[in-house]
Amino acid sequence: xxxxxxxxxxxxxxxxxxxxxxxxxxxxxxxxxxxxxxxxxxxxxxxxxxxxxxxxxxxxxxxxxxxxxxxxxxxxxxxxxxxxxxxxxxxxxxxxxxxxxxxxxxxxxxxxxxxxxxxxxxxxxxxxxxxxxxxxxxxxxxxxxxxxxxxxxxxxxxxxxxxxxxxxxxxxxxxxxxxxxxxxxxxxxxxxxxxxxxxxxxxxxxxxxxxxx
Ligand SMILES: [Zn+2]
Ligand SMILES: [Zn+2]
Numbered sequence: 113x114x115x116x117x118x119x120x121x122x123x124x125x126x127x128x129x130x131x132x133x134x135x136x137x138x139x140x141x142x143x144x145x146x147x148x149x150x151x152x153x154x155x156x157x158x159x160x161x162x163x164x165x166x167x168x169x170x171x172x173x174x175x176x177x178x179x180x181x182x183x184x185x186x187x188x189x190x191x192x193x194x195x196x197x198x199x200x201x202x203x204x205x206x207x208x209x210x211x212x213x214x215x216x217x218x219x220x221x222x223x224x225x226x227x228x229x230x231x232x233x234x235x236x237x238x239x240x241x242x243x244x245x246x247x248x249x250x251x252x253x254x255x256x257x258x259x260x261x262x263x264x265x266x267x268x269x270x271x272x273x274x275x276x277x278x279x280x281x282x283x284x285x286x287x288x289x290x291x292x293x294x295x296x297x298x299x300x301x302x303x304x305x306x307x308x309x310x311x312x313x314x315x316x317x318x319x320x321x322x323x324x325x
Pocket of ligand 2: 124177
């Protein structure tokens with residue numbers, strides 16, 4: 113069974129995750145650290161738990177989720193993946209950074225490979241399922257770990273809220289459809305680890321999320 117550790121980083125209060133197994137193999141999700149002390153805290157967690165990062169996977173590539181990608185690749189020399197439909201969003205990330213006055217390290221031109229829907233990501237003997245859940249961004253994915261009953265939902269679903277759909281490539285109806293067909297079909301007790309804000313569950317959001325009643 114995989115463990116999950118969260119960090120809250122950068123001026124957008126983005127949740128960065130580390131997923132790891134009992135052998136210490138780790139997948140780094142959405143490395144959003146911006147300030148040097150944020151990277152230090154992240155790296156300290158990895159070192160004190162003797163983790164061996166194996167890859168970076170992004171739920172999507174808005175700037176608040178990619179601020180720390182270049183630094184993370186540099187530090188751990190590991191491959192970087194996201195869904196191909198997010199490539200236009202990825203290509204615009206550094207430009208958006210300049211617009212916000214938040215410059216960050218130049219991203220690699222392309223990822224090492226693209227993640228596909230339905231792909232099974234393995235970490236040792238553990239598995240993560242990939243759901244394509246567009247609407248917030250065209251290539252947003254969620255990572256589901258059935259064995260421990262949790263899903264990383266990126267900026268698709270939040271506690272009592274949903275992702276923005278007014279950014280380039282976003283679409284409100286597509287987002288609602290993604291949540292209803294890919295997330296609300298999971299067991300109600302599934303923990304939802306979002307790209308921003310606290311942990312919630314599928315059941316709580318089905319009952320209470322004002323955007324989905
Ligand atoms: Zn986003
Ligand atoms: Zn975000």
